[in-house]
Amino acid sequence: MKVAVLDIKGKETGRKVDLSKDVFAIEPNEHAIYLDVKQYLAHQRQGTHKAKERAEIAGSTRKIKKQKGTGTARAGSIKSPIFRGGGRIFGPRPKDYTQKLNKNVKRLARKSALTLKSKDKALLVVEDFNFEAPKTKDFKAFLASLGIENKKSLIVLGDSNNNVYLSSRNLERSEVITSSELSTYKIVNAGNVVLTESALEGIESNLKK
Structure with a gap:
């Protein structure tokens, strides 16, 4: 499947990949x-949530009232969860939320996500570009030339480029990453995916394995 390569102004370069x-x-x-x-x-998820249980509450251990004769339920500790300031019953504890996933499944997921973007015509290929200095104005002009200034966009570079990254940092709906940082979530979360030629080479060589 051949796709036209665009330049930084959104015009076709006459080449196809x-x-x-x-x-x-x-x-x-x-x-x-x-x-x-x-x-x-x-x-x-950090998994650092924690609530104190009755054994961790600072407080007196004396029996707070006599066992019988009060007309109310017996109580042995001020740290009981039924009292204000007491411990929490079955409170959250630190937990590791990491999940294992087979490499082949992850590779299949990324290829599937890229295929869906390609079918939806939400995948663009541009030649490698750079800015002379970090300027949000220049990056917005780049997005406008591609017709995606008002859409969620993911720009994938072959190698890290500080000027391009800093130019995009103030734009909430646009993200710049390198091909090695590409994930299924980022592809699915973006409305349009823009690949530079060098990024395309890296993605194909990585996912063909």
């Missing part, structure tokens, strides 16, 4: 996408 059928034209596996996105979101 052939997208690999093994990466951009497979039979999408939506369950693999679900598993990979689920793992990604699970890994964002």
Whole structure:
């Protein structure tokens, strides 16, 4: 499948690249996408939530009232969960939310997500570019030339480029990453995916394994 290569102004350069059928034209596996996105979101959780239980509460251990004759329920400790300031029953404890996922499933998920973007015509290829200095104005002009200034966009570079990254940092709906940072979640979460030529080479070589 051939796709026209655009320049930084959104115009066709006259060149076309052939997208690999093994990466951009497979039979999408939506369950693999679900598993990979689920793992990604699970890994964002710190798992440091903690509430004190009755054994961890600072307080007196004396029996707070006599056993009988008060007309109320017996009580032995001020740290009991039924009293204000007492411990919490079955409170949250620190937990590791990481999940394991087979490498082949993750690779299949990324290829499936890229295939769906390609089918939806939400995948663009541009030649490698750079800015002379970090300027949000220049990056916004770049997005406007591609017609995606008002959409969620993911720009994938072959190698890290500080000027391009800093130019995009103030834009909430746009994200710049390198091909090695590409994940299924980022692909699915973006409305449009823009690949530079060097990023395309890296993605294809990585996902064809």
